[in-house]
Amino acid sequence: MPAHPASQVALTVTSSSATSPDASPTLREGALHALLLDDPAQKVLATGGLRARVEQGGEGAIGQGAVLAAPQGVPGRPARPLLVPPQKVERRGSLQSTAGRAVLIHALAHIEFNAINLALDAVWRFAAMPAQFYLDWLQVAEEEALHYSLLAAHLEKLGYRYGDFPAHDSLWEMADRTAGDPLARMALVPRTLEARGLDACPVVRTRLADAGDAEAAAIIDIILRDEVGHVAIGNHWYRWLCEQRGLDPVKTYASLSEQYRAPRLRPPFNLEARRRAGFDEEELAWLEGSAG
Numbered sequence: 001m002p003a004h005p006a007s008q009v010a011l012t013v014t015s016s017s018a019t020s021p022d023a024s025p026t027l028r029e030g031a032l033h034a035l036l037l038d039d040p041a042q043k044v045l046a047t048g049g050l051r052a053r054v055e056q057g058g059e060g061a062i063g064q065g066a067v068l069a070a071p072q073g074v075p076g077r078p079a080r081p082l083l084v085p086p087q088k089v090e091r092r093g094s095l096q097s098t099a100g101r102a103v104l105i106h107a108l109a110h111i112e113f114n115a116i117n118l119a120l121d122a123v124w125r126f127a128a129m130p131a132q133f134y135l136d137w138l139q140v141a142e143e144e145a146l147h148y149s150l151l152a153a154h155l156e157k158l159g160y161r162y163g164d165f166p167a168h169d170s171l172w173e174m175a176d177r178t179a180g181d182p183l184a185r186m187a188l189v190p191r192t193l194e195a196r197g198l199d200a201c202p203v204v205r206t207r208l209a210d211a212g213d214a215e216a217a218a219i220i221d222i223i224l225r226d227e228v229g230h231v232a233i234g235n236h237w238y239r240w241l242c243e244q245r246g247l248d249p250v251k252t253y254a255s256l257s258e259q260y261r262a263p264r265l266r267p268p269f270n271l272e273a274r275r276r277a278g279f280d281e282e283e284l285a286w287l288e289g290s291a292g
């Protein structure tokens, strides 16, 4: 098993938290609150405020044992973009045109907005995991909020806003399908959908750089750097859960991806990034074999 990706995260227990541990909601309740917010800017702000709870309250502020009921309104999202079936999503034109680049940047911003929701959902939904699980997914939520903010700001420079184009909902649909089991969630969200981002990043980066948009290319560099860590977190907790349940990680992944109708992954795979994210040679061989 690779070194833990977020082992550097430290908890600080302060004296004030020892006297009033219940004065504010737990990290997991705070994550649910942020998840329910519709407005992207407010969601980013609320996500950024979550870490203070554990910095001030220590592990007790995570609330890891609580089984929280799913309220109405998960996930919070704005009225626009309009959600449409994947085949109805706007096809982008040439990236040489501002409008063509805006469609691409908008699609990426939508992925990152969903990724904030996915990470917040991992924090609040799954009870009784080790404390580090929640801290890892908090870190992912913070980084997704940064990715979304960078892309939304770049989109505005191009003269557009998040919400201007229709988008599809397949990322959240996978969150919904895997809501009942953290093993399935780890397998199919970070290890499948986010890992697919590792494959896509170099291609998208080259296209944006070739179109002369160095700023967008630099944002993709940040995203790829962080996404390796997200997939590593997914790999770590996937294997931890497999170990707990006495399951073989490779066989279990194959059956989960069938059971939950995971999208078929297609080459070319970014094997270098996938190795850095903790996939081992057996898993990579399975991936290449299954892609045909």
Ligand SMILES: [Fe+2]
Residues within 6 Å of the ligand: 112, 115, 143, 144, 147, 223, 227
């Ligand atoms: Fe991201």
Ligand SMILES: [Fe+2]
Residues within 6 Å of the ligand: 115, 140, 144, 194, 226, 227, 230
């Ligand atoms: Fe991510």
